[in-house]
Amino acid sequence: MSNVKGNLLRLMTFIERLSEPPAVLGGIACVIMMVIICYEVIMRYGFNSPSGFEVEIVSYMLLFSVFLATAYTLRTDHHVRVDLFISRLSKRTQVKLSIVTNILSLIYCAFLTQITFGLVLFAYRMRTQADTALGTL
DSSP: OHHHHHHHHHHHHHHHHHTHHHHHHHHHHHHHHHHHHHHHHIIIIISSOOOSOHHHHHHHHHHHHHHHHHHHHHHTTOSOOOOTTGGGSOHHHHHHHHHHHHHHHHHHHHHHHHHHHHHHHHHHHTTOOOOOSSOOO
């Protein structure tokens, strides 16, 4: 029995460590976004020479940074929440409510993933392309 506990503990430690490097990459992406936006503001208003590529790059990097940091944020329990009512509940009720909301969130995310995958598959089959500054799909 203790061997199973040890293996589970090692697995959880591995998974926890696995969430840290993507969070760092997400933070680096935020710094890069800031530099790109500052560059664009200077070029547009200082030299009257807008580049036009920054919106697409920053949009992709914003998604990139959010998704990379999500696992770490949830693991360390630093996500945004309004605890006006929750803080008044007992610890036991808070834990139960947390479990229920996590399960509901998982169901919601699975539903969104299914819908999004269907839309991506449809766009791929229709050979849909977007006209963008960088020519990405």
